[in-house]
Amino acid sequence: ITAFFLALYYKHLSIVRLLLERRAHPSSPCSFNSLHAAARGGFEKEIIMFIQDFEVKVDIKDIDRATPIIYALQLLEKEASETIPLLFSFGAKKDAIVRDGCWTYANLARSMGRERLVTWLESEANDS
Structure with missing residues (x-):
């Protein structure tokens, strides 16, 4: 773990700027x-x-083997729905199979009870 990671994780943006x-x-x-x-912090x-x-x-x-999208899924649903499209806009793979090779982002969202995100993520994966 780096100083950058810890500063971001604990939302110390002044430390990030200093680094x-x-x-x-x-x-x-x-x-x-x-x-x-x-x-994970939704820091666009x-x-x-x-x-x-x-x-x-x-x-x-x-x-x-967790990607930044998996970290963003841990945000509140509103914040996740803003951060994930940003990552997709930079080319994050929408139809990725992650973790142990059998989870889609929609599967992970479903396991977290994020039903609105599930529908949207399934649609995004189908469009890719």
Whole structure:
């Protein structure tokens, strides 16, 4: 886990800005990436910056093979419905099979009781 990840996870955006000013790089070979934490926090500005300016891969997987979309699914439904389309707009795979190779994003949303997201995610996957 990196300082970037922890600052984002605990919503300390002033620390994130300080790390960027000190030229820290948000992409790392550690277990979890800063993009995962930014997606978990719904931090749109940071998501855009990490992908565009630092070329962090939008579908980067953590040590457990979770993508930033999986982290975004943990947000409140309204926030998730704003963050996930942003990740899709940068090329996140809409029809991904994740975790142990048998879960779609819609399956994960269903297991979390996110029925509105399920319908939308199924539609997105079918359109890809």
